[in-house]
Amino acid sequence: MEEGGSGNSGYVDTSKADKAVWLMKCPSVVSRALQSSSVPNDLPVAKVIVSIDPLCSDPEDPSIRQFTMELSGSDLGNVPKCFSMDMSKEIVPMSVFSENEGKITVEGKIHNKFDMRPHYDAIESYGKLCRERTDRSMTKTRQIQVIGNERPIIPMPGITHTQEKKKVVVKGSETKRTRRDRGEMEDIMFKLFEQQPNWTLKELVQKTDQPEQFMKDLLKDLCVYNNKGSNQGSYELKPEYKRSAEDQSGS
Structure with missing residues (x-):
């Protein structure tokens, strides 16, 4: 063929x-x-x-x-x-x-x-x-390599300076925030909620210049947190405190 x-x-x-x-x-x-x-x-x-x-x-x-x-x-x-x-x-x-x-x-x-x-x-x-x-398929091959004559990695001066600067700012802001008397802070909180019904934690910390953890404790006792709706992520006074605040403003 x-x-x-x-x-x-x-x-x-x-x-x-x-x-x-x-x-x-x-x-x-x-x-x-x-x-x-x-x-x-x-x-x-x-x-x-x-x-x-x-x-x-x-x-x-x-x-x-x-x-x-x-x-x-x-x-x-x-x-x-x-x-x-x-x-x-x-x-x-x-x-x-x-x-x-x-x-x-x-x-x-x-x-x-x-x-x-x-x-x-x-x-x-x-x-x-x-x-x-x-056993051969499950054995991992590992290699150790010695690297000589290598220069150590030194952080750039600009990065180190930025990090130190941030730390100084945080420490300074925490030093300024001194806890006030709890009764005094409750009166301030009621007055703030008279101005507007909803506040976020960040807004209240900036407005009152109080430590964040102290504000969380106050909000836990005085307010409710909105998980959904148009006011999601904000706090508002509990119903019983709303009535007392209205009575105080009326008197």
């Missing part, structure tokens, strides 16, 4: 197109073990053992044959040396191609597919392999 591409013409060798080929899905851990195996090139890296059930009457029964693969080599670590091969014939039609020095060859047609799984004799070594893989 002739094939053209990139301006060059070539041929695909299809003389072995009908040759039966087995497809084996090999786990990555097995693939790495086979590639790094110390087995000499002239010796097989594995062997497949076919077990046949002589008592099975149906020759087409897939269970009549059991396939097992045994890996060669003694340097596999915890990689299982024995695998069961589950055969399946219901596969999408596929062929195997190879390329050698620009020559493309059809090596055969896939008739059977095999899925590998650890044999029951190798469950213990496979369990060790899984634990090692889990």
Whole structure:
């Protein structure tokens, strides 16, 4: 069969197109073990053992044959040396191609597919392999690097000056706010709420020049806080104090 591409013409060798080929899905851990195996090139890296059930009457029964693969080599670590091969014939039609020095060859047609799984004799070594893989994935790689000849980080003079200036302002404002007598402050509060019915904490602190915590204690006893509505976030006198304030203003 002739094939053209990139301006060059070539041929695909299809003389072995009908040759039966087995497809084996090999786990990555097995693939790495086979590639790094110390087995000499002239010796097989594995062997497949076919077990046949002589008592099975149906020759087409897939269970009549059991396939097992045994890996060669003694340097596999915890990689299982024995695998069961589950055969399946219901596969999408596929062929195997190879390329050698620009020559493309059809090596055969896939008739059977095999899925590998650890044999029951190798469950213990496979369990060790899984634990090692889990431990490696959970281990965090930490590196300590010594940095030499580095100059220390010195804050900029402008930033330091700004921070110190802010501290001085806060201390000065707190020093000015001296607590007045509670009875005197209650009278001042009633007069302020006569001027307008709603005040925020910040407004009252600025208006009375009293410590914020002292104002909170007074508001807790004299006022209610508006959580919603048009006056949300402000305080107003409790109903009983509103009446007393109105009586005092009327008298």
